[in-house]
Every structure is written in C-alpha cells, then in structure tokens.
Amino acid sequence: xxxxxxxxxxxxxxxxxxxxxxxxxxxxxxxxxxxxxxxxxxxxxxxxxxxxxxxxxxxxxxxxxxxxxxxxxxxxxxxxxxxxxxxxxxxxxxxxxxxxxxxxxxxxxxxxxxxxxxxxxxxxxxxxxxxxxxxxxxxxxxxxxxxxxxxxxxxxxxxxxxxxxxxxxxxxxxxxxxxxxxxxxxxxxxxxxxxxxxxxxxxxxxxxxxxxxxxxxxxxxxxxxxxxxxxxxxxxxxxxxxxxxxxxxxxxxxxxxxxxxxxxxxxxxxxxxxxxxxxxxxxxxxxxxxxxxxxxxxxxxxxxxxxxxxxxxxxxxxxxxxxxxxxxxxxxxxxxxxxxxxxxxxxxxx
Numbered sequence: 001x002x003x004x005x006x007x008x009x010x011x012x013x014x015x016x017x018x019x020x021x022x023x024x025x026x027x028x029x030x031x032x033x034x035x036x037x038x039x040x041x042x043x044x045x046x047x048x049x050x051x052x053x054x055x056x057x058x059x060x061x062x063x064x065x066x067x068x069x070x071x072x073x074x075x076x077x078x079x080x081x082x083x084x085x086x087x088x089x090x091x092x093x094x095x096x097x098x099x100x101x102x103x104x105x106x107x108x109x110x111x112x113x114x115x116x117x118x119x120x121x122x123x124x125x126x127x128x129x130x131x132x133x134x135x136x137x138x139x140x141x142x143x144x145x146x147x148x149x150x151x152x153x154x155x156x157x158x159x160x161x162x163x164x165x166x167x168x169x170x171x172x173x174x175x176x177x178x179x180x181x182x183x184x185x186x187x188x189x190x191x192x193x194x195x196x197x198x199x200x201x202x203x204x205x206x207x208x209x210x211x212x213x214x215x216x217x218x219x220x221x222x223x224x225x226x227x228x229x230x231x232x233x234x235x236x237x238x239x240x241x242x243x244x245x246x247x248x249x250x251x252x253x254x255x256x257x258x259x260x261x262x263x264x265x266x267x268x269x270x271x272x273x274x275x276x277x278x279x280x281x282x283x284x285x286x287x288x289x290x291x292x293x294x295x296x297x298x299x300x301x302x303x304x305x306x307x308x309x310x311x312x313x314x315x316x317x318x319x320x321x322x323x324x325x326x327x328x329x330x331x332x333x334x335x336x337x338x339x340x341x342x343x344x345x346x347x348x349x350x
Contacts, residue, residue, distance in 0.1 A: 088337040091175065095336045096186075096231055099169055099178065103190040106165045114191045115279040116158035119248075121188030122276040123152055124181075127240035128327040130263050135244060136328030138236040139180035146239040151247045162187050175336035181233035182335075185325045188276075189227060192321070195275065196220070196314060203308060220314040227322040232335035248277035248284075253291040263327065265320070271297035272316045 107114060120141060127135035140146055147156060162183050170177040196219055201211030246259055253270075256277075260270050271294050275281045285302065289295040304312035 087340060088334055091337045092231060092335070095173060095175065096228060098172060099182075099186060100190060102165050102168050103162075103187050104194075106161055107187070107190050107194050110161055111194070113158050113161055114194055115275070116155050117162075117187050117191045118276040119278070120152075120155045120158045120162075121184050121191075122273065122324075123155070123245050124184055125324045125327060126245045126259065126263075128263055129241075129244060133328055135240045137181055137185055137233060137325055138240070138328065139184055139233075140236045140238070140240040141184070142180050142235075143239045149242065149245075151245045173336060175338040178336070179233055179235045181235050181329070182231055185230075185233065188321065189224065192275075192317065193221075196310065199305065199310065200308075214308060218309040220309075220311070220318060223315055223318045227318065227325060229333075230322070230326050230329075230331050232332035233326075233329050234332065253288055253294060256288075257291070257293065267291070267293040268297045268316070269320050270294050271301055272313065272320055274298070274301075 107117070121137070124139060124141040125137045127140060128137075129135050141152060141155075142159060146152065147159065162180075165187070166178060166180070166183055169183070197211065197215050200215040200219065201208055204210035204214055246255055248256065256270055257267060260266065271285075271288060274284045274288060278284045285298050289298045301313040301316070304310050304314075
C-alpha cells in the first residue's frame, strides 16, 4: 500500500535485510550493490515485530548528536541565562520601581535642585579616561576632596538630598544598600523625566492633569528600558584624579568639544547635554550656539522641544545618557537580588 522512496547512504550502520513486499522493491534492491544501505521511507503493511531502520530514525540520530554538541558548547550562554533568571529580574524590577518612586518624591519636593542633580551626574561621568578605562560614573564625586573641586561648586545640596533618599531606599532594600553610583545616575533619570513632564504641563497651559496625559501619550518613557537594565554599578573607594572635568561655565566651547571627543562623542552630544552644564539651559545653549559645529544641533533640539512629543530631543538625550552611564563600569546584573525562602511542602496542610 503506497509508494516506496528509496535512497542510499554510506555504510553508517550494519546492513539490515529489507523484506520484499512489492516488485518495485525487489528491483530496487537488486539494482543497488550490497555495500550501500537501503533506507525505506514508505507506508506499507508489515508485521509489528519486523525490524527496520527508516530514514526518520537516521535523522533522529543525527539530530540528537548535533543537539548534544550544541548544548555542550553553550556553557557560557547557559551560565548567563541562569544568572539572570526570572526571579532575579522580578526582584530587580520591583526594587527599581520603588527607587524611582523615592527619587521622584525627593525631586518633586526640591525642584530647584534639578540642575545641580544633572550636573552632579555629568561630572561624575566625565572623570572617565578612555585610555586607561578608569573613572566614570563610579560615585567618586561623593568624596569631599572631589566634591570641593572648582568644577563641582554648588553640588553639595544635591548630594545631600540623594543621601537622604538613600537612607529610605536602604531601609526597604532586601538585596543590600543601593550604590551611590546607581543612586546618582537614577536621580539624573528622575530629574530628566521631571523636566520632560514640566514641559508637557507648560504646553497644556499649566494644567497638570492634561500635561500628565500628554506626557504619557507622547512622551519617551519606553526609551528608558536599556538605561534601567544598567542597575548594578559599583562604587569606587577613592576620588578620581583631578583635571578631568572642565568648569562648564568658564571654559570655551572648543574645550567642551575636546572633552567630549576624548571619550568618543561629538558636537551633537555636546548640544543634547546642555541642561547638564549649568543652572540655565537657555543661557548654556546660547553659549554653545556660538560654535559652528554645535549650533545646528542646538537649533535642532530647540525646535524639537517646541513640539508636543519632543521626540528628537528626548530620544537623543536618553540614548546618550544610557551610553555615558556605563562608561568604565562592569554592571552587576544580579545586584539587589536576594535568596527566596524555600517552601517546605511537607508542612503544608491540605
């Protein structure tokens, strides 16, 4: 019953006699010499106890062998997957949600500290040295000897606010105290979001409810996903070297461009970080616009901020802050996770 499909392959297995149920089968068996294996893939009536190797069996053997080789060679991938299991991801997500809430409340209570919070984060980042891979967002700025440097003048109040928020965060953290490095960068995220929301409210004539709706509908909240994954920065235990961070309000635009260029960025990135370089973004942009390389980007972002969604400005700022926020860092993707108590099933009452 049915049609046989015959093929030959090199002698991988011992030759197994094939019963002759059709004339076509006999002819085919005679046609092929005995040193080849005849593999039958067909539908026909046979005794259930009849031994036969089918093509599917051979393919299964090959598939299992290849699969085992792939599994054996994927040790590093399996290790990474197990390190970031669903329980740890959920723990980190819940912790970060509470951290954002705490920082948002602190920032909302002191809106005048938004500019210094942004500068605090930028100056902590800008200690990064590309040649030595040292410095960066490692919270070295928390040390008094670094915080007292000329470029960090006026940032103490911002750091004090974050230290108070840290006390609250540490009180509910189940996976250990939050690092200052994470605290500073996520405070900058909170400050940036506050400026985005404030802009939406202004465009709605000061109506807070409408402004929140506009920001939710047209804002860039979804762009923060990669930034959020960087939770797990480590704190340094000493100040970073002096002379790496310029005084943004006193140096030339060329010096600012040179500093950004030294860590791998250009005029576009200089323009989008204008809010981080001083208390008055408009004044900073007017200063940056005196440079022909930076001016087109300043104008681009100013036009973007006049739109409802501010898409170009917000997306570029979030993208850059995400890149800057991990310079020189080896992110611990298990940070703030904690062991889960095992349930003793024998003690459960059914």
